[in-house]
Amino acid sequence: MPGPASNGHLDALTSSAASSGLLRLATAGSVDDGKSTLIGRLLFDSKALFEDQLEQIAEASRRRHGDDGTVDLALLTDGLRAEREQGITIDVAYRYFATPKRTFIIADTPGHVRYTRNMVTGASTADLAIVLIDARNGVVQQSRRHAFISSLLRIPHLVVCVNKMDLVDFDEAVFNAIVEDFSSFASKLEISDITFIPISALDGDNVVDRSERMDWYEGAPLLYHLEHVHIASDRNLIDPRFPVQWVVRPGDAAGAQHDYRGYGGQVAGGVLRKGDDVVILPSGATSRIAAIDTFNGELEEAFPPMSVTLRLQDDIDISRGDMIARPHNHPTVSRDLDAIVCWMSETPLRVGGTNRYQLKHTTNTVRAVAAELLHRIDVDTLHRDESATQLDLNEIGRVRLRTSAPLAYDAYRRSRFTGGFILIDEATNETLAAGMLLDPDEPVGASDARAATASALRSANVVWQHEPVTREQRWAALGHRGATIWMTGLPSSGKSTIAGAVEERLVREGIPAYRLDGDNLRHGLNGNLGFSPEDRAENVRRTAHAARLLADAGTVTIVSLVSPYAADRATARAIHAGDGLDFLEVYVNTPSAECERRDPKGLYAKARAGEITGFTGVDAPYEPPPAPELELAPGDLDALVEQVLTALRDRGVLPAE
Amino acid sequence: MSYEISHLDALESEAIHVFREVAAELERPVLLFSGGKDSIVLLRLAEKAFRPGRFPFPLMHVDTGHNFPEVIEFRDRRVAELGETLVVASVQDSIDAGRAVEETGPRASRNRLQTVTLLDAIKEHGFDAAFGGARRDEERARAKERIFSFRDDFGGWDPKNQRPEIWNLYNGRIKRGENVRVFPISNWTELDVWQYIDREGLELPPIYFAHDREVFRRDGMLYATSPFTELIPGEEPFNATVRYRTVGDMSCTGAVTSTAATLETVVAEIAATRITERGETRADDRASEAAMEDRKREGYF
Numbered sequence: 003m004p005g006p007a008s009n010g011h012l013d014a015l016t017s018s019a020a021s022s023g024l025l026r027l028a029t030a031g032s033v034d035d036g037k038s039t040l041i042g043r044l045l046f047d048s049k050a051l052f053e054d055q056l057e058q059i060a061e062a063s064r065r066r067h068g069d070d071g072t073v074d075l076a077l078l079t080d081g082l083r084a085e086r087e088q089g090i091t092i093d094v095a096y097r098y099f100a101t102p103k104r105t106f107i108i109a110d111t112p113g114h115v116r117y118t119r120n121m122v123t124g125a126s127t128a129d130l131a132i133v134l135i136d137a138r139n140g141v142v143q144q145s146r147r148h149a150f151i152s153s154l155l156r157i158p159h160l161v162v163c164v165n166k167m168d169l170v171d172f173d174e175a176v177f178n179a180i181v182e183d184f185s186s187f188a189s190k191l192e193i194s195d196i197t198f199i200p201i202s203a204l205d206g207d208n209v210v211d212r213s214e215r216m217d218w219y220e221g222a223p224l225l226y227h228l229e230h231v232h233i234a235s236d237r238n239l240i241d242p243r244f245p246v247q248w249v250v251r252p253g254d255a256a257g258a259q260h261d262y263r264g265y266g267g268q269v270a271g272g273v274l275r276k277g278d279d280v281v282i283l284p285s286g287a288t289s290r291i292a293a294i295d296t297f298n299g300e301l302e303e304a305f306p307p308m309s310v311t312l313r314l315q316d317d318i319d320i321s322r323g324d325m326i327a328r329p330h331n332h333p334t335v336s337r338d339l340d341a342i343v344c345w346m347s348e349t350p351l352r353v354g355g356t357n358r359y360q361l362k363h364t365t366n367t368v369r370a371v372a373a374e375l376l377h378r379i380d381v382d383t384l385h386r387d388e389s390a391t392q393l394d395l396n397e398i399g400r401v402r403l404r405t406s407a408p409l410a411y412d413a414y415r416r417s418r419f420t421g422g423f424i425l426i427d428e429a430t431n432e433t434l435a436a437g438m439l440l441d442p443d444e445p446v447g448a449s450d451a452r453a454a455t456a457s458a459l460r461s462a463n464v465v466w467q468h469e470p471v472t473r474e475q476r477w478a479a480l481g482h483r484g485a486t487i488w489m490t491g492l493p494s495s496g497k498s499t500i501a502g503a504v505e506e507r508l509v510r511e512g513i514p515a516y517r518l519d520g521d522n523l524r525h526g527l528n529g530n531l532g533f534s535p536e537d538r539a540e541n542v543r544r545t546a547h548a549a550r551l552l553a554d555a556g557t558v559t560i561v562s563l564v565s566p567y568a569a570d571r572a573t574a575r576a577i578h579a580g581d582g583l584d585f586l587e588v589y590v591n592t593p594s595a596e597c598e599r600r601d602p603k604g605l606y607a608k609a610r611a612g613e614i615t616g617f618t619g620v621d622a623p624y625e626p627p628p629a630p631e632l633e634l635a636p637g638d639l640d641a642l643v644e645q646v647l648t649a650l651r652d653r654g655v656l657p658a659e
Numbered sequence: 660m661s662y663e664i665s666h667l668d669a670l671e672s673e674a675i676h677v678f679r680e681v682a683a684e685l686e687r688p689v690l691l692f693s694g695g696k697d698s699i700v701l702l703r704l705a706e707k708a709f710r711p712g713r714f715p716f717p718l719m720h721v722d723t724g725h726n727f728p729e730v731i732e733f734r735d736r737r738v739a740e741l742g743e744t745l746v747v748a749s750v751q752d753s754i755d756a757g758r759a760v761e762e763t764g765p766r767a768s769r770n771r772l773q774t775v776t777l778l779d780a781i782k783e784h785g786f787d788a789a790f791g792g793a794r795r796d797e798e799r800a801r802a803k804e805r806i807f808s809f810r811d812d813f814g815g816w817d818p819k820n821q822r823p824e825i826w827n828l829y830n831g832r833i834k835r836g837e838n839v840r841v842f843p844i845s846n847w848t849e850l851d852v853w854q855y856i857d858r859e860g861l862e863l864p865p866i867y868f869a870h871d872r873e874v875f876r877r878d879g880m881l882y883a884t885s886p887f888t889e890l891i892p893g894e895e896p897f898n899a900t901v902r903y904r905t906v907g908d909m910s911c912t913g914a915v916t917s918t919a920a921t922l923e924t925v926v927a928e929i930a931a932t933r934i935t936e937r938g939e940t941r942a943d944d945r946a947s948e949a950a951m952e953d954r955k956r957e958g959y960f
Contacts, residue, residue, distance in 0.1 A: 024666035054938030081799030082818050083949045093821060095802045096795040098848045105666040107846055119823045123805075126825040239662055248679040252712045262711055268676045268827070273662065297707040305662045309675035309708070322683050346823050362828050365683070422826045431832040436825040 025233060028109045028128035028157065030121055030148040035134040036165045040203035041097060041110055042075030044225065047210040050099030051078070062086070079110045092117055094124035103229040113144055115381075118396040119346035121151060122436055126422075129233045130159040132224075137170045137200070141183045143382045149184070150381055153191035154342065154398065154438065156415060158236040160188075160196045161227060167216060168202040174218040190384055192415075195231075195539075197569075199224050220623030222535055232536040237306050238417045242272030242280075243333065244326040245364035245420070250311050264295055264311035265320060270364065270419035271412070272331070274312070275303045282318065283325045283410040284335050289316040306419070323366035325410040325420075333410045333420055334442055339370075339403040341423070341437040342379075342414075343393065349427065351375070351393035351401070351435065359434065361405060363423035369406040370425070376400040393435075401437070414438035477556050482513055484553035485655040486546075486578055487646065489562045490571060490627060491590030492619045493605060494597040497562035500590060500634065503643045504560055513656070516552055518545055520563035533616040539570045546574035553583045558655065566624040584655055588646065589630040594619050596636060667855055671704065674843035676827055677806060678708035681788050681841050684831040688716040688788040688841075689746070689781075691960065694726075694734035694864055695906035697792030697844060700852055702741065703859055704843060705790075717744040719789075721777050723769040724751045725887040725908040733864040748780035765889040768911040774958045778814040781838055788831065788839045791960045796848045797937055800952035806845045812836035814958025840960065849904075849936050853926045869902045869920040880913035880940070904929075904936045913940040 031037035045051045055078065063074040079095045080086050091112040099106050109124030111117075125131060131152040135145050145162075152160055162184055170176045177200045188196055199208055200219050207213035208223040222230070247267035252260060278291045294301040295311040304310045312326065320326075327333060345351050353372045361370040378390035378399040393399050414421030425435040477483045487504070489497040501517050508515035520541075524531070528544055531537040542565050552559040565571050571587060578585035597619065598606040609617035616622045632649045634642050650656045664672075681688050690705060692698045705714050720734060738745040750772050753759040758779060759772040781789065795802045805821050807829045822830055831839055844852070856863065874881040875894045882888060884896045887910045901914035902925070919925045932939075951959075 023663060024669045049933075052935045052938065053933045054935055058938075078799070079802075081803045081952075083952055084819055092819060093803050095799070096846065097802065098796050098846075100848075100850075105851075120821075123823045123825055127827075234661065234663055237662075247676070248683050248708070250709065250712045266675075266679055266708065268672060297710055307669060307672050308664065309672040309679075360832070362830065365680075418826055422828065424823075424825055424828045424830060426830055426832055431830070431834065433822045433825075433830045436823065 023233070024105050024107065025130060025228060025231070026107045026109065026128050027130040027132060027228065028111055028121075028125040028152075029132045029134070030111050030125070030151075031113045031134035031144070035113070035136050036203045037091075037110070037113070037134050038075050038079050040132075040134065040163065040165065040201070040209065041108060042078050043203050043206055043209050044108075045078070045097060045099055047206065048099045048101055048225070050097075090114065093120045101225070101229055106228065113148065115144075115147065115396060118147075118151070118381075119344070121148075122155065122344055122346070125151060125155050125157060126418075126436065128155075128157050129236060130161060130228070130231060131157045132161045132163055135162060135164050135180055135184070137164050137166045137176055137180065140180050141187065145184065146187055147381050149188055149193070150191060150384065151344075153188075153193045154344070156192070156418065156438075158194060158233065159231050160193050161224065162196060162198045163203075163224060164198065164200045165203050167200045167207060167213075168205055172200075172207075172213075172216045174216070177219070197221070197227060197231075199227065220625065227535075230534050230536050232540060238271040238419075239273055239305060240271070241331055241333075241412065241416060241420075242274050242278070242326075242328050243270040243412070243417065243420050244274060244312065245270055245366065246320055246322055246324045246326065247365045249321060262313075263317070264313050265326070266309070266311045267365065268309045268419075269304050269306045271306060271417045272328075273303050273305045274326075276300075279329055280314070280326050281329045281332055282320055283327060283332060284408045285319070285324070287316075287318045287320075288329060289314040289318060291315075323364075325364065325366075327410070333412045335408050335410045336442065337405045337408050338373075338442075339405065339409065339411070339437075340440045340442065341401055341403065342398065342440065343401045343425075343435050343437045344398050345393040345395060345435050347427070347432055347434040348395050349430075349432075349434070350395075351399075353391070353401075358428055360426040360428055361403070361409075361423055361437075362426060363409055363411060364420060366409065368409060369428075370403045372401050373404045374402040376402065400440075403437075411439050413441040415441075473554055480514070480556040482556065482657075483584075483655060484556045485558055485584035485586065485650065485653070486549040486553045487558065487560045487586045487588055487650075488549075488565070488571065488574060489560065489588045489590055490565045490630075491592060492594055492597045492624055493564055493617070494600045494602060495590045495592035496600075496634075496636065497564075497590045499639065500642050500646070501560040501562040503639055504646050507643055507647065508558055513558060514556060515558040515560060518549055518552075518559060518561045518563075520545070520561075520565075523548075523563075533622070535567065538565070538567065539573070542567075542570035542574055543577075546577045549574075550577050550581055550583060553578070554581065558650070564618050564624070566618045566622065568625040568627065571627065584653055586632060586649055586653065587627055587630040588649075589627045589633045591626070591633050592636050667851060667858065670844070670847055670851060671707070671855070673827070673846065674704045675708045677829070677841060677843040678705055678790070680829050681790070681831060681839075682709070682715045684829075685788040685833075685839065687784070687786050688790065689719045689784065689786045690714070690716055690790040691777075691792070692718040692720055692734065692738070692745070693792075693906060694720070694730040694737070695792065696852055696856060696863055696867065697794065699737070699861055699863060700844060700847075700855055701790060701792050702737065703855075703861055706741075714741075714743050716790075717746050719746040719748060719780065719784075719786075721748050721773045721780070722750065723773060723908050724749065725769055725885075725910050727864070727866055727883075727903075727906065727909055729866050730864045730906055733862075737862070746780070746784065748776050750776045752776070753779060765891045767889075769908060770911055771954065771959075773960075774814070774954065777960070778958050781814070786838060787833060788841055790841050790843060792844060793842045793960055794847050794849070794852070795845050797935070798951045800949070800955060804842065804845070804955070806842055807831060808840040808842065809833070810838050810840055810958065814838070816840075816955040816958075818952065818956070850926075850929055853922075853929050857922050857926055863922075864906065866903045866906065868922075868925065869900050869918045871898055872901050872914065873897070874899050874901060874914060881916070882913060883909050885909040903940065905940045907941065911941065915939060 095110045097108040111121040111124035133148045201208040210225045250264040292315045293313040377386040377388045412420040421439045423437045505517045549559045609620035753776045759775040902917045
């Protein structure tokens with residue numbers, strides 16, 4: 003039992019609310035997967051469980067399971083009588099905890115297919131989803147369904163916890179097999195960030211503290227991951243969108259301010275600034291932001307998810323349901339909508355003119371009919387059934403809708419806030435469905451193909467500008483093609499030396515080559531990043547994109563970057579593959595003892611002395627590539643350079659000699 | 660510029676959004692104001708949502724007649740400062756009209772009778788939405804409740820058949836006679852509430868801070884002696900320095916021993932506590948494993 007004074011809480015307090023962000027996470031699974039145990043463990047170990055709650059659970063456990071001392075943590079989250087009686091989760095329960103780093107809201111959602119609509123409720127606002135897999139059973143249909151719904155709702159981060167590792171003797175092979183199995187399914191989905199963690203929720207292995215019984219696992223424990231996962235860039239800060247929610251008009255009551263007219267609402271996307279030119283949709287009227295008001299005074303700018311009140315320079319007719327955007331960046335305005343719809347009612351979706359629905363989108367409600375059901379998606383197999391004629395409870399399909407008035411919307415992939423809607427039954431007022439809008443020109447099979455680029459989600463905020471000059475024309479003019487050589491290896495393994503020699507040799511032969519050096523990039527492009535796993539991931543992502551652009555331009559780009567995590571390098575590879583560019587992963591395999599002996603910058607020595615932490619090879623892991631295009635052992639520099647050039651020739655990047 | 664906001668700002672923005680949605684989509688909302696800390700936070704959030712305009716709804720207090728006098732004094736003063744309208748629905752009136760029957764004995768409480776008065780007042784005034792300061796961290800039935808909690812024409816909650824609530828899109832459509840209970844601070848914890856009170860510099864009734872009071876001990880809790888409380892033989896009143904973590908009826912709200920007389924010291928105590936506020940101070944929740952769920956089914960807040 004934890005002691006009475008929790009340092010965690012006091013730290014959270016003294017670091018003040020201002021510095022700690024909020025992470026909303028959803029868990030899915032059944033009691034059998036150990037979901038409640040995991041949540042109980044997180045709450046218990048972060049001291050968010052109170053003594054009277056524990057006593058209450060212990061007492062209830064005694065009543066249910068006899069006096070054998072087991073504390074049934076499921077009783078903590080299953081708050082309804084029916085849930086406790088049946089031992090199942092029916093509806094979402096919300097739980098709260100905080101660490102000095104972050105504040106967390108857990109939406110504990112049911113795993114059973116019957117309660118999918120409740121799972122969608124809990125997952126719709128989540129930044130991160132945890133899917134639990136029982137190590138003994140591996141990936142089952144339910145795990146696939148949870149992953150699919152998470153990807154459908156575009157939860158930016160997915161964590162797969164392989165639980166009950168204690169029951170498979172902490173066997174790395176079991177874990178790896180599950181990772182492989184799940185990854186192959188997930189590759190068909192649009193998930194930008196998946197992390198796998200082997201845990202034992204019952205014993206606490208890799209939940210809060212690193213497990214000592216799985217030293218083969220080199221990633222972070224779950225809580226560390228939750229505290230550090232990079233969520234700041236998940237919001238859409240590109241496309242300014244402001245659905246007008248409430249017109250603030252004091253009228254006579256406020257005396258001096260009777261001329262005041264403001265538009266209250268929550269910023270749904272982008273950054274709005276005082277003085278910005280704006281367009282009001284659907285009317286198309288234009289004006290300028292005169293002020294951004296709050297109860298505490300005026301702001302210079304506002305961004306999601308802030309609730310503010312805008313005043314405009316001109317006196318124009320604006321009411322609830324209108325959308326304020328920028329003249330050159332505004333949403334699609336249309337009465338014809340194309341959406342993925344998750345049906346949540348016993349009354350099925352029917353296509354045709356007589357079934358009218360209320361469609362609520364942002365702060366706007368219109369009437370709608372379903373014009374066409376394109377296909378129904380089998381949630382377990384992802385198979386599309388084009389012969390489907392209706393959607394039943396918990397079924398998902400692609401639907402064309404026609405609305406009574408034009409809607410100003412974005413694709414859901416660009417913004418949850420301006421791309422999601424609900425359907426309401428006009429007669430019963432029941433919420434029938436959640437819908438996710440697609441781009442007007444979205445091809446029917448598109449979502450599968452896009453999964454190839456791991457960065458699809460984040461980059462979906464902006465539209466790619468296709469140049470009039472093609473890559474082929476550009477390369478033809480240069481007389482050769484671009485490619486990326488990705489050198490990975492421990493610090494001081496010799497990456498930079500080899501990369502420099504390769505660059506020099508290529509340039510001497512008249513081939514444009516350019517070296518992207520990890521250390522150098524950290525002075526500029528990546529200057530705001532540290533060495534935590536998520537910062538390293540971001541470091542790799544940016545470097546990979548820079549390399550891709552250079553390669554596209556026709557340069558042989560040589561990246562020398564420790565890039566210790568296999569998943570990050572896979573991202574870099576996918577970024578190139580998605581753009582049809584050559585990518586050679588070169589593993590500079592110098593034994594760690596040799597690297598440490600060389601230590602030209604004295605970094606190993608500092609890391610050993612504890613002066614720097616998170617140093618790859620000392621107190622941070624390095625995951626060797628299982629199948630690099632080329633592996634280099636220490637040796638004569640010219641010979642190593644020759645090996646790289648041969649590999650380039652073999653791939654056709656350089657002409658054969 | 661990192662464009663990040665603190666967790667309190669995120670919670671605040673969510674609550675403002677909820678207030679404005681209800682005001683826009685429902686005909687006759689009302690804000691339930693008890694003078695307790697959670698409803699004091701609601702008032703500030705309503706100011707943030709609607710000022711410089713007036714609140715597009717009145718405030719209502721379901722007055723059991725067993726309240727702390729300090730809280731009633733504060734209630735009236737705060738309402739006057741805001742310049743808003745207060746409706747007082749009286750449990751005593753319900754009893755006098757024969758709509759509710761007073762419990763008897765030393766453990767009698769008017770807690771459960773509030774439901775009758777609340778439902779009657781909702782009907783009388785034609786309210787279709789009622790804002791409440793309930794939080795999901797308070798109790799496990801509340802942990803299950805939606806932000807827009809749909810109630811049938813008997814005021815009852817059907818926990819097994821709640822409306823899906825997706826993104827920030829709330830379905831407030833109801834039929835005549837039905838109503839929605841709306842909980843804008845559902846996602847706040849007790850500590851969030853206190854930190855927000857601190858940040859906003861909100862005034863609280865004095866009983867939230869340490870003071871001397873005559874109390875007696877019952878079932879491990881300290882209760883104030885008052886005209887509404889009957890002592891059981893063996894219970895001896897004594898003076899102690901206490902404060903309240905929650906504000907309810909004098910008959911069923913326990914005090915905690917504390918010397919925290921300032922907001923800062925109270926927040927520090929809350930941050931370090933190992934017992935939930937309802938567990939420490941509310942007799943009404945101790946009745947059974949599903950006490951709150953049952954009361955909500957009957958139409959409780």
